[in-house]
Structures are given as C-alpha cells and as structure tokens.
Amino acid sequence: MEKQETMTIEQSLDVITRMINEAKGKVQRNAFYFLLWGWVVVIANVGVYILSENGYQHPEMIWAITIPAWMVSLWRMYSKRSSPEASTHLGRLSGWIWLGYGISLAVLIAFGSRINYQLNPVVLLMTAIPTFATGAILRFRPLVAGAMTFWVLGIVCFIVSKEMQPLINAGAFVGGYLLPGYLLKNKKDE
Amino acid sequence: MMFKDLDPLLHSQLRLAVMSLLLSLEKADFTFIKEKTQSTAGNLSIQLDKLSEAGYITIEKTFKGKKPLTTCRITKKGIKAFEEYVNNLKQYIQR
Numbered sequence: 640m641e642k643q644e645t646m647t648i649e650q651s652l653d654v655i656t657r658m659i660n661e662a663k664g665k666v667q668r669n670a671f672y673f674l675l676w677g678w679v680v681v682i683a684n685v686g687v688y689i690l691s692e693n694g695y696q697h698p699e700m701i702w703a704i705t706i707p708a709w710m711v712s713l714w715r716m717y718s719k720r721s722s723p724e725a726s727t728h729l730g731r732l733s734g735w736i737w738l739g740y741g742i743s744l745a746v747l748i749a750f751g752s753r754i755n756y757q758l759n760p761v762v763l764l765m766t767a768i769p770t771f772a773t774g775a776i777l778r779f780r781p782l783v784a785g786a787m788t789f790w791v792l793g794i795v796c797f798i799v800s801k802e803m804q805p806l807i808n809a810g811a812f813v814g815g816y817l818l819p820g821y822l823l824k825n826k827k828d829e
Numbered sequence: 830m831m832f833k834d835l836d837p838l839l840h841s842q843l844r845l846a847v848m849s850l851l852l853s854l855e856k857a858d859f860t861f862i863k864e865k866t867q868s869t870a871g872n873l874s875i876q877l878d879k880l881s882e883a884g885y886i887t888i889e890k891t892f893k894g895k896k897p898l899t900t901c902r903i904t905k906k907g908i909k910a911f912e913e914y915v916n917n918l919k920q921y922i923q924r
Contacts, residue, residue, distance in 0.1 A: 646842055648921050654842055655915070658849035661865045725857035 662727070668777055670824035672712065677816030679708040684809035691802065729776045733769075740769040759804040763793035763811050770815055779826075781819035788814035838883050839914045843868050843876045848911050851886060851903040859899035877901060885910055 646654075683702050690698035743765060751758050767789035774782030792811035796804050839845050846866040851857060863873050877899075880886045885907030889900045903911075 646840060646845075648918060650842070651840070651845060651918055654845045655849045658846050658865065659853050662850050662853035724861035726855045727853070728855045731855050 668823055670820045673816045673820030675708060675711065677812050677820050679705055680812045681809045684805040688805040733773050733776050736769045736772045740765060759808050760793050760796035763789045763796055766815065767793065779823060781822045785815035785819040835917050836910055836914050838879065839910060843872060844880055847876060847880060848885065848907060851901060852911055856900050856902045862901065
C-alpha cells in the first residue's frame with residue numbers, strides 16, 4: 640500500500656473519505672445495560688406496587704434486586720474495559736454522561752429521606768438526560784423517544800398519588816429503556 | 830497530477846489512511862487499523878513508527894492478558910499536520 644510519490648489528489652481524497660467512513664459508526668451500540676436495568680427497574684416497581692397493595696410492610700425491600708444488577712454491571716464494565724479495538728470521542732463522552740448520572744442518582748438515593756423519598760419523578764426526569772444524549776450520539780431515534788417518555792411520565796409522576804407512582808415508573812422504563820433497548824439489540828450495524 | 834510540496838509524511842497512501850482513521854477516533858488498536866487499511870502487519874508497523882517519530886501519533890504498548898496490545902492515538906501536532914495537508918490539497922483543487 641506504499642505508493643508514496645504517485646498519489647493524485649483524487650487518490651488522497653479517496654483515502655481520507657474512505658477511512659473517515661470506516662471510523663464512522665464505530666460508536667458502540669450496546670443494548671445490554673438498557674435491557675438489564677430496564678427489566679430490574681420494571682420488576683422492582685411492579686413488585687413494590689403489588690406488595691404494597693397486599694399490605695406488605697416493607698415493599699421497598701424489593702429494590703435489593705438492584706444489588707446483583709450493580710454487581711453484574713460493574714463486572715461487565717471491568718471485563719470489557721480494554722476490549723474495544725477502537726473507541727470514539729462520542730462513545731467516551733456517552734460513558735462520562737452516564738457516570739455523571741450514576742453519581743447524581745447515588746446522591747439522590749443516599750439523601751432520599753431529606754425529600755421524604757419522593758424520588759420517582761426526579762429519577763425519571765434525571766434518567767431522560769443521559770438517555771436523550773445517548774440517543775443523539777448514536778443517532779438512534781427510539782432512544783430519543785424513550786427520553787421523551789421519561790420526561791412526560793416524570794411530569795405524570797408529580798401529579799398522580801404516591802401509590803400509583805411505581806406503575807408510572809415501570810411504564811416509563813418500558814418505554815424509555817426496554818423498547819429502545821430491544822430495537823437497538825435487533826438493529827444490525829450499518 | 831503529481832505533488833511535490835505536500836507533507837511527504839502524509840502523502841503516502843497507508844500513512845494518510847492511518848491518520849484519517851485516527852482523526853475520527855479517540856484511539857484504535859493495531860489490529861483494527863490493519864484491518865481497516867487492509868495493510869500488512871510489517872508495513873503498517875514501519876509506517877506507524879514513522880508517524881510516531883514525527884510526533885503525529887502516540888503508540889502505547891500494553892498487554893491484554895498475555896497478548897501484546899498496541900494502541901495508537903493522533904496527537905495535536907498530527908491533527909495540525911493533517912489539517913495543513915488537507916488545506917494544501919484544497920489549493921491544488923482550486924488551481
């Protein structure tokens with residue numbers, strides 16, 4: 640491939656265009672976390688609703704299922720940390736946005752008692768942001784639509800009773816994570 | 830049409846391909862570059878060293894398990910050289 644002195648303008652431009660196209664679309668399209676967390680959050684919310692309807696004292700205990708989900712997520716992040724053969728600036732940016740979201744979420748949960756555990760609407764509005772950003776980065780409209788689901792149902796969550804909030808929450812994660820997650824999984828790379 | 834005053838380091842098919850690829854990425858490993866540029870390991874290795882010596886890219890050699898892993902990134906100097914090269918190309922087109 641060494642044709643140093645004989646390259647023409649057309650060949651130069653062709654090489655540049657071809658390589659930039661090769662690099663395009665290298666943003667990792669990974670549906671794993673959307674599906675894992677979508678299911679975990681939907682199960683937890685539906686569980687909270689069912690348990691509280693049946694008079695169970697501590698329905699929030701079902702949120703303990705997030706502990707193994709965290710372990711699986713951290714293990715996967717660790718084991719895949721060096722595996723991408725190429726990474727893009729946008730992919731890295733997406734990772735930082737989700738990390739920022741994770742930090743805010745952890746703080747919110749840790750200080751939940753300060754706002755009387757009225758976390759559901761805030762979590763939905765917060766979740767919209769990284770979902771929206773990832774949708775824009777991947778240029779994947781179902782994720783952008785998913786973010787909008789979070790915003791709309793975040794508003795609904797402020798309006799409905801506390802007892803109904805888990806169901807709205809579950810619906811938001813079906814529309815915001817699970818549907819786009821499955822569409823992302825089934826989408827073939829361009 | 831032949832060119833004399835284009836950056837000779839970039840005016841080579843494989844080195845230009847590597848630089849164009851790295852320009853769009855944060856980093857890429859040797860195997861990925863080899864596959865995308867359809868080059869041989871030996872030739873690619875030589876061209877990467879030339880780009881690295883010029884300060885256009887950085888090469889980081891680590892291990893992934895027991896396998897050696899060579900990761901390349903474009904530097905600011907490399908980006909500037911690439912931009913200049915493209916600007917020079919534009920001038921040729923406008924002539």
